[in-house]
Amino acid sequence: MTMNEAVYERGPKTGPSLIEGLFAVGAHYGSLKSRRHPSFAQFVFTSKNGSDVIDLEKTGAQLNHALETIAALAREGKKILFVGTKPEARRLVEEAGTALAASFVTERWVGGMLTNFRQMRKRVERLQALTEAKERGDWQVYTKKEQMLLEEERKELERNFKGIASLLELPAALFVIDPRHEKIAVTEARALGIPVFALAGSDCDLVFITHPIPGNDATIASIAFFLDRVKEAFASGQKEREKAAEEKAAASVAEAAAPAAV
Numbered sequence: 001m002t003m004n005e006a007v008y009e010r011g012p013k014t015g016p017s018l019i020e021g022l023f024a025v026g027a028h029y030g031s032l033k034s035r036r037h038p039s040f041a042q043f044v045f046t047s048k049n050g051s052d053v054i055d056l057e058k059t060g061a062q063l064n065h066a067l068e069t070i071a072a073l074a075r076e077g078k079k080i081l082f083v084g085t086k087p088e089a090r091r092l093v094e095e096a097g098t099a100l101a102a103s104f105v106t107e108r109w110v111g112g113m114l115t116n117f118r119q120m121r122k123r124v125e126r127l128q129a130l131t132e133a134k135e136r137g138d139w140q141v142y143t144k145k146e147q148m149l150l151e152e153e154r155k156e157l158e159r160n161f162k163g164i165a166s167l168l169e170l171p172a173a174l175f176v177i178d179p180r181h182e183k184i185a186v187t188e189a190r191a192l193g194i195p196v197f198a199l200a201g202s203d204c205d206l207v208f209i210t211h212p213i214p215g216n217d218a219t220i221a222s223i224a225f226f227l228d229r230v231k232e233a234f235a236s237g238q239k240e241r242e243k244a245a246e247e248k249a250a251a252s253v254a255e256a257a258a259p260a261a262v
Contacts, residue, residue, distance in 0.1 A: 074237025
């Protein structure tokens with residue numbers, strides 16, 4: 001019996017289509033059993049050839065719960081910060097953030113990005129000031145060496161902060177790819193009481209993850225699968241919020257246009 005068949009036999013609560021999708025992208029592949037974190041044990045289906053196999057039924061349940069919460073945040077107009085600095089995640093995280101007009105971190109996590117938010121905003125403002133000055137041609141008054149130094153500073157700031165330029169206040173939540181790799185981000189979020197959604201492999205510590213999604217966090221196909229569903233959930237919540245605002249505005253206009261009661 002294959003792992004996929006075994007999941008079906010146990011009666012998946014999440015429906016075969018989701019389980020099939022998870023299985024197709026290899027979401028069930030965990031790390032070596034010897035590297036498994038004790039907090040992840042509840043999500044392990046079995047071990048094969050020394051590696052963990054993640055229980056996709058539980059993954060589906062955790063994913064659905066996370067998506068419902070993410071959609072609710074979007075309906076409330078809350079902001080989510082996407083974090084994924086490992087090579088496999090960078091492009092996908094940036095695409096997700098861009099598609100949702102959300103903030104993202106894909107290079108290195110700069111220490112204090114959340115816990116020293118005011119200082120971080122100063123660095124973003126410095127980036128914006130340098131970029132605007134360059135575009136206006138203000139740099140022409142400087143020597144070539146001075147312009148080169150300014151450009152080096154601008155590029156370094158852009159590399160670290162371009163994804164959070166629009167983040168004017170602390171995010172309502174973080175969505176992290178591989179919390180083990182993004183330990184500093186998770187630690188800062190925890191210190192501030194910011195909930196963390198995380199796609200986490202079997203080597204990850206889930207103790208301080210508010211919404212863990214057990215799954216393969218090491219391959220592009222798997223990461224893309226989860227991020228696509230997060231994008232759909234968040235976009236759906238945003239549309240519901242926009243629709244509610246339009247209906248409220250229409251109701252206000254109708255009320256204003258209605259003849260006064262005699």
